[in-house]
Amino acid sequence: MPPPPPVFRARGLDKSYRLGGTTVRALAGVDLEVDAGEALFVAGPSGSGKSTLLHLLGTLDRPDAGALELDGTDVGPLGERERTLLRRHRLGFVFQDFHLVPVLSALENVEVPLWIAGVPRRDRRRRAEAALAAVGLGDRLAHRPDALSGGERQRVAIARALVHEPRAVLADEPTGNLDSATAAAIVELLLALRRERGTTLVVATHDPALLARAPRLLTLRDGRVVADERAPEAW
């Protein structure tokens, strides 16, 4: 029986942007495989291509060249609607600025991925409550984002990313707006949830304290992979 395909398999990913009158090559032929349940931290200075790589892995953008498979499916030929549905069911996202809907409570924010997928109200409420409890916010269900601290908001965002049990969670600078203690707690939480649920985790960050705890560290510079290291101890 052949081994299951990696969650992400990228071959020769290339992406350039026009900035003013010049073309900036954000990614230059990136090859990458991320297995199910793996936790990959992507490091590199600003402009190295971390966010671009996450956007491509998350099917939020298309590469200029190269191929990407998600769970063995080539996403290149997929149309916008198919990519949207793929994100809805197989991926979760955590952003640096949390990106919560300000008019919704914590519980309702976590319900959103289930709501758009047409999950019945009672079921989605139960699952959202469980997700918030898992991130330690079982007592903050009715609070709106503006009534939560930065760390709590990011926990809500993590719960939202996990509530529909995706194959992978992509987190772009998830601790960028948090103090160091809260940042450490958030990373602990992400890693713990990954361990419990077996969810694949891809985190882009340039926080050295977090990178020191990376089970697998991919370093980018000028759009190229300059290092791909695995920690000796599995997290």
Next chain:
Amino acid sequence: MNVFALGWRNLARNRRRTALSLAIVACGTAALVVTAGFVRFSFDGLREAMIHGGLGHLEVAAEEEVERRGVVALDRSPSAALEGWEALRGELERLPHVDAVGANLHLLGLVRRADGAAVSFVGLGVEPDRELRMAFPTKLRSGRGLAATPPAPGDEPVLLAAGLARSLGAAPGDTVTLLMARADGMLNAMDARVTGIYTTGVAELDTRMLKLPLASAARLAETSRVSNLVVALDDTSRTAEVAAAVRRALAARGDALVVTPWSARAPFYEQVRGLYTGIFRFLGTIVALLVVLAASNTLVMTVFERLRELGTLRAIGTTPGQIAALLFAEAGELGLAGGALGALAGWAAVGGINALGLRLPAPPGAVEEIDLELALVPEAFVGAVVLMVAVLLVAAIVPILRATRIAVVDALGHV
């Protein structure tokens, strides 16, 4: 959580801007409601003025005469078909919703004062008691009206319309001579005492019209026949229903008579109605366009400020269709709330304007000012609110296209 509940919450997010949008929509709605009230007031006023100015709700006339002169002719020859009109009238007055049936005798001739020039006239022999029951008011300018009881031969009263009296230089108390040709071509003359000066309400008609009791008119024309019967109802909306009943009655009698509703005899009413309806639609289009422009601008700003949030929703798997549904719900709710507020404001404005007791100048061709009493038109309230919802949905199209067409990564990076 559903798109409508989320829509309301998003509208409450920027209360000042939402209030401004609501005010724009409400003003547009109120303007439509008030304008519709004015248009309905005009239609109703003109209709009732024509009906109670002498047309009646229904006319019963000789078929041959109507075919020869057309339904809109103001005067008709005395007809043999209406020879036994009193019996027919009795039968018609027993029909439901009939207030009264009046007989008219139309006359054409010359009128002159003893020491003055002759002026041609269009005369109307009427039954004053029936006119009273039919609420056909005689608008007296001076003197007094015709007595309810038929005058004795040799004591013939006449009312002159104001323009005709001016041409003759006649005043109440004067005696005038009426001359007209009989059916056999002989000329008949009759002295009549001017009891009063009245107005028909229409300046042109005032230069020619006079009124006298039916008995006096019959003596002048030397006929026992009448020109037509005019039927007045207790409710204009019953016209078609009673017309059918009158036709059945006529058919049973076998008379060669036809029934004509007031609307067929008043093409002017339909022309005015068409004109006003056109103006109302034009105004409605202008209001709708203004609301579209104003609301579209507001909705564009709303979407622009929320691009990153909408990008996040797209990122986590919300389809462009779902985003569009959410934004359409917000726009529709804005239209509904603004329309409802505008309907309330319009209702209050109609009441307020009516309470002021304003009078409008006489319309073209008319001689009397009109009491302004705007109507409350239920269908205008519903229609204006529905129109505002539709207008807001249209106004949302451009912002929605913008929100759904922007690349997700661009939306996420939007600040």
